[in-house]
Amino acid sequence: MATLAVSISPARAALFTVSLEYNDGPGCPEGQEFEAMVRARLGYDPFAPAAPDHVFVGITAGAGDGAIEGHIVWRDADGRWAGDQTLPVATKDCRHLVRALAAALAVQIQLLATTRESASTSAPKSTGPPPPAAPPQAVASPVVRTSASETTAATLEARPSTPTPASGTRPVLAMGAGTSVGFGLSSSPVLLGRALGSLAWQHVSVELAAEASLPTTTRRPDGAGVAQQHLLGSAAGCAILTRWRACLLANAGVVRMSGEDIDRPTSATVPLVEAGVRVGIVQLLGRGFFVNAHADGLTNVIRWTGTLDEIPVWTAPRFAAAVGVDLGLDFGGHVR
Numbered sequence: 001m002a003t004l005a006v007s008i009s010p011a012r013a014a015l016f017t018v019s020l021e022y023n024d025g026p027g028c029p030e031g032q033e034f035e036a037m038v039r040a041r042l043g044y045d046p047f048a049p050a051a052p053d054h055v056f057v058g059i060t061a062g063a064g065d066g067a068i069e070g071h072i073v074w075r076d077a078d079g080r081w082a083g084d085q086t087l088p089v090a091t092k093d094c095r096h097l098v099r100a101l102a103a104a105l106a107v108q109i110q111l112l113a114t115t116r117e118s119a120s121t122s123a124p125k126s127t128g129p130p131p132p133a134a135p136p137q138a139v140a141s142p143v144v145r146t147s148a149s150e151t152t153a154a155t156l157e158a159r160p161s162t163p164t165p166a167s168g169t170r171p172v173l174a175m176g177a178g179t180s181v182g183f184g185l186s187s188s189p190v191l192l193g194r195a196l197g198s199l200a201w202q203h204v205s206v207e208l209a210a211e212a213s214l215p216t217t218t219r220r221p222d223g224a225g226v227a228q229q230h231l232l233g234s235a236a237g238c239a240i241l242t243r244w245r246a247c248l249l250a251n252a253g254v255v256r257m258s259g260e261d262i263d264r265p266t267s268a269t270v271p272l273v274e275a276g277v278r279v280g281i282v283q284l285l286g287r288g289f290f291v292n293a294h295a296d297g298l299t300n301v302i303r304w305t306g307t308l309d310e311i312p313v314w315t316a317p318r319f320a321a322a323v324g325v326d327l328g329l330d331f332g333g334h335v336r
Contacts, residue, residue: 016113017048018055025059025068026242027284028094037102038109046109052077053112057101062088070101072108092202171199176328178292180211184300184320186228187218196326200240209234211251217260218306218314225260226306226313236278247278249296257306273301274320288330296322 022031029037034057039045056073070087085104089097175197182190196209211232219225232253238245251274258267280294298320305315 015044015046016053016109016116017046017051018053018109019049019051020047021054021056023056023058024098025061025094027092028059029098029286033286034098034102037099038106041103041106042109054079055105057105059094059097059101068092068094068097070097072101072105074108171201172330174198174200174290174328174330176290176292176326178324178326178328180294180296180322180324182213182230182320182322184298184317185213185230186216187314188216190214190216190230192230192232192322192324194234194324194326196234196328203240205238205240205245207234207236207238207247209236211253219260220308220311220313224262224308226308227258227260228306229256230254230272231256232272238278238280243282245278245280245282245292245294247280249276249278249298250274251298255304259308262308270304271302272304274298275301276320290328290330292326292328294324294326296324298322 020031020035022034024030024034035045035047038047054075054077056071056075058071058073060069060071061067062069068089070089072085072087073081074083076082085108087097087100087104089100175195177193177195180192180194182192190213192211192213194209194211196207198205198207211230211234213228213230215227215229217225217227230253232251234249234251236247236249238247251272253272254269255272256267256269259265276296276298278294278296280292283291283293285291300316300318300320303316303318306313
């Protein structure tokens with residue numbers, strides 16, 4: 001006699017997923033980095049665009065000076081509000097706030113997954129339609145009904161300690177290098193390179209830079225010419241408006257000039273002073289690195305003329321301009 005045995009093991013419940021809408025603030029980690037923080041805590045990817053449960057995570061300015069707040073808002077499949085949570089931070093340390101939001105969201109997802117799985121296994125069999133799933137109001141706080149170790153970790157990270165008053169006023173150091181193209185410094189566009197350092201507070205920053213140009217030559221019809229090279233020191237005071245910068249700018253240095261293709265070459269050095277304004281925008285690259293694109297409008301306070309055989313070859317105009325890009329590292333972890 002033959003027997004047939006069939007082994008049936010209980011199927012593992014499907015992992016709980018949500019659709020995510022993430023709205024970061026200036027200087028905050030982007031959506032991919034936030035999702036990675038949540039995945040690292042859960043051990044799987046909980047985000048699916050077609051999931052019926054929807055969560056919004058956003059960062060806004062808080063009530064205090066320089067404070068920011070993080071918000072988690074849950075909505076059901078019909079778009080109705082189902083719960084929310086707010087995490088305030090007393091400084092503009094957005095990375096710390098985003099880590100706290102990731103911890104809170106991971107605990108909420110774990111609680112919802114546990115609640116849904118318990119309801120599905122304990123519900124009696126019925127031929128009628130299943131009851132609607134409970135909305136996630138009960139998990140608006142990351143410290144509700146979870147293990148002691150997990151609750152402690154989430155609470156410590158979601159509620160950071162208030163910093164000392166000096167931390168909000170301590171400047172952040174940044175250093176970098178860049179290149180720009182100057183107009184009105186010679187008869188043709190001039191390529192400049194620069195090294196810079198800056199100190200930034202909450203709403204203002206101060207920048208110092210050293211700049212040098214590649215030599216450019218202005219020639220007269222017979223081929224003789226005047227070569228110029230610019231060596232500058234630059235200082236800028238800027239107002240910070242989220243990612244934008246509006247600056248007052250001053251440049252001072254020298255222009256080295258020398259004759260080329262003439263019988264008796266000579267050289268001269270003349271002072272250079274410029275004043276003007278700068279507009280720039282900063283884009284974070286992650287891990288403290290940033291790119292700063294800027295445009296300068298300048299006035300030549302000191303004008304000069306290059307001559308050959310006592311005949312003027314080129315005279316500096318009244319106005320000049322420059323456009324450039326800098327790559328830098330913010331040692332505070334974020335650009336202010």
